[in-house]
Amino acid sequence: xxxxxxxxxxxxxHLGYEPPDESDWVTGLHPxxxxxxxxxxxxxxxxxxxxxxxxxxxxxxxxxxxxxxxxDLDKVAVVSGIGCTGRIAGxxxxxxxHTTHGRAIPFAxxxxxxxxxxxxVVLSGDGDIxxxxxxxxxxAARRNLExxxxxxxxxxYGMTGGQVGPTTPHEARxxxxxxxxxxYPFNLPYLAAASGASFVARWTVLHARQLEWTLRExxxxxxxxxxxxIAPCSTAYARWNPEGRGLDPEGLGRRGLEVMKHYQRxxxxxxxxxxxxxxxxxxxxxxxVEIIEGKFLDDPKPDLKAAIDRQxxxxxxxxxxxxxxxxxxxxxxxxxxxxxxxxxxxxxxxGQGIISAGRIIGQAAAIYDGLEAxxxxxxxxxxxxxxxxxxxxxxxxxxxxxxLIQPTSMIIMSKEAYSKYVPTLAPGGTLLIDSGxxxxxxxxxxxxxxxxxxxxxxxxxxxxxxxxNTVLLxxxxxxxxxxxxxxxxxSVTDSVPPKTLDLNLKAFDIGYxxxxxxxxxxxxxxxxx
Amino acid sequence: xxxxxxxxxxxxxxxxxxxxxxxxxxxxGCGFCxxxxxxxVLAMSRRTNAKGYHPPEIxxxxxxxxxxxxxxxxxxxxxxxxxxGARIPDRIEPIRRDEGKR
Numbered sequence: 001x002x003x004x005x006x007x008x009x010x011x012x013x014h015l016g017y018e019p020p021d022e023s024d025w026v027t028g029l030h031p032x033x034x035x036x037x038x039x040x041x042x043x044x045x046x047x048x049x050x051x052x053x054x055x056x057x058x059x060x061x062x063x064x065x066x067x068x069x070x071x072d073l074d075k076v077a078v079v080s081g082i083g084c085t086g087r088i089a090g091x092x093x094x095x096x097x098h099t100t101h102g103r104a105i106p107f108a109x110x111x112x113x114x115x116x117x118x119x120x121v122v123l124s125g126d127g128d129i130x131x132x133x134x135x136x137x138x139x140a141a142r143r144n145l146e147x148x149x150x151x152x153x154x155x156x157y158g159m160t161g162g163q164v165g166p167t168t169p170h171e172a173r174x175x176x177x178x179x180x181x182x183x184y185p186f187n188l189p190y191l192a193a194a195s196g197a198s199f200v201a202r203w204t205v206l207h208a209r210q211l212e213w214t215l216r217e218x219x220x221x222x223x224x225x226x227x228x229x230i231a232p233c234s235t236a237y238a239r240w241n242p243e244g245r246g247l248d249p250e251g252l253g254r255r256g257l258e259v260m261k262h263y264q265r266x267x268x269x270x271x272x273x274x275x276x277x278x279x280x281x282x283x284x285x286x287x288x289v290e291i292i293e294g295k296f297l298d299d300p301k302p303d304l305k306a307a308i309d310r311q312x313x314x315x316x317x318x319x320x321x322x323x324x325x326x327x328x329x330x331x332x333x334x335x336x337x338x339x340x341x342x343x344x345x346x347x348x349x350x351g352q353g354i355i356s357a358g359r360i361i362g363q364a365a366a367i368y369d370g371l372e373a374x375x376x377x378x379x380x381x382x383x384x385x386x387x388x389x390x391x392x393x394x395x396x397x398x399x400x401x402x403x404l405i406q407p408t409s410m411i412i413m414s415k416e417a418y419s420k421y422v423p424t425l426a427p428g429g430t431l432l433i434d435s436g437x438x439x440x441x442x443x444x445x446x447x448x449x450x451x452x453x454x455x456x457x458x459x460x461x462x463x464x465x466x467x468x469n470t471v472l473l474x475x476x477x478x479x480x481x482x483x484x485x486x487x488x489x490x491s492v493t494d495s496v497p498p499k500t501l502d503l504n505l506k507a508f509d510i511g512y513x514x515x516x517x518x519x520x521x522x523x524x525x526x527x528x529x
Numbered sequence: 530x531x532x533x534x535x536x537x538x539x540x541x542x543x544x545x546x547x548x549x550x551x552x553x554x555x556x557x558g559c560g561f562c563x564x565x566x567x568x569x570v571l572a573m574s575r576r577t578n579a580k581g582y583h584p585p586e587i588x589x590x591x592x593x594x595x596x597x598x599x600x601x602x603x604x605x606x607x608x609x610x611x612x613x614g615a616r617i618p619d620r621i622e623p624i625r626r627d628e629g630k631r
Contacts, residue, residue, distance in 0.1 A: 025555070029550075029552050030552060030555075030606045030607075030609050031600070031609055032600075032606055032609075033606065036606065041606075042555060042557075042605065043605075045604060046557075047557040047558060047559050047582070048557075048559040048560075048561075048604075049559075049604060050604070051604065052603070052604020052605055052606075053561070053601065053602055053603070053604045055604075056600065056601050056602070056603065056604070056606070057601055060600075060601055205602075206565070206602075208598065208601035208602050209598060209601060212601060234559075254558070254559060254560050256559050256561075257559055257560040257561060257564055260561060260564065260565070261564065264565075
């Protein structure tokens, strides 16, 4: 028989797998043994603990699905957190993952997103899922990620000795609340439903058969499914609370059994109850007097993967349109001259188009001139009116350091930017200012060349003062000459809104002509031209 | 029980027969199977297993109907039932709640 067709237990045998012989547990006796790691058993759970029953129902559901729905159990992954329940991951012979405290759901999310064909089940306790991992729980439910979360709720932190937890009923006693719990507990099904889970159920482990059926449904549910399993904690919680103090005929201290009998008395099956009303009611002594159980919600909706796929399809469509537009852009002959590392600093206030201007320069250099370009930006917390700066590095060689070392040219459009950036300009560098907005200081640097152009005024005369940055770009192109004029014009064409294209190109040309004129005339405001 | 009415299709009724298997050394003596067996097939025994717990013992194996509840409820994988065919009951009797308990 080929290996793929073998049953998993046969395959393990065929692969020569021999469980390490560390315990006296003889495996292969029980029909569920094929899904148990015999070398790790017997388990640590106390006499009368409900966790073993939760595990048998889970295995029962898996075996049924394997037999009747053709499930490949190699595609099932179990993730657990910390706690008594967390040990389930170590006991099942499935791909399993025992994670850090509270982080079972994040691990499961990663597993599921990376390998969507896995069926991921999170089996963990109330302290793990609702306590430290509560945030992960509500967000997985909100995203409707297709995983099954089984939260075994025993009303306290059992492994550490029975401390009060997020699900301990009000007035119930725990080792740290000996006079009754003063906090109010979570109603987990309500929490799950409010967070967006599309399948919500609760059973006590006493209703093992119903629990198994519900687990089958939850495992096949498309979307986030949540099952709360109420289990007795026979050693810790039952010791302090009335449920565990029933009449024990043989005096053997079987508190787990007393709690199970209590569940038989107080459990009420009410399918379809609104999760808000699915309460665990307690009396003033903290004794549980009613547990509403059943399947409360089964309302499939598109899961996270469907939503991601839909968005990806949309993005692909948009990108194809975008790519078509990009491919139809003109090509310019490749430059053969070498451009040394050139650094440009742009400064002004938000809203002037400083960042766009920097991007236009970088785009012209990188795409239309075939150079290397690097663009960074810096701005204050304000969207408009705050300080804005843009830095562009252009070079023929690869740029290993993206930040400016010492800028050689500058476009300055505000007073603040003037005082902030001008001191950093390299000696002999070119400073271009909007002379309508920036007044040179008395002690203006004499070792740099300063040119001015009333760009905002020019743009205003053209009909839109927001084209001031384009005027200065044309001015800079003529003055510095690192990037070719047609490359800059094309980059402007790509970047401005189509409605203002003509205006912007006109503004660019005015700035360019003015730049040529000032450079030829040698009339800088200050310095040697 | 003389007046207990018998169904008309009694000769066609097939009651499944289960065979209970107990793996005594796995048992932790929680008593779930004994308490919740709907047919009261089991009782706690007086003997102890290797761990010092009292495992259950079969007191009325003929009444097992292979419902499998003990398999599901047992937290220690210590009990299971297998299919033992089906039988035609001699007469159908109600099960009294206290029957079979020791």
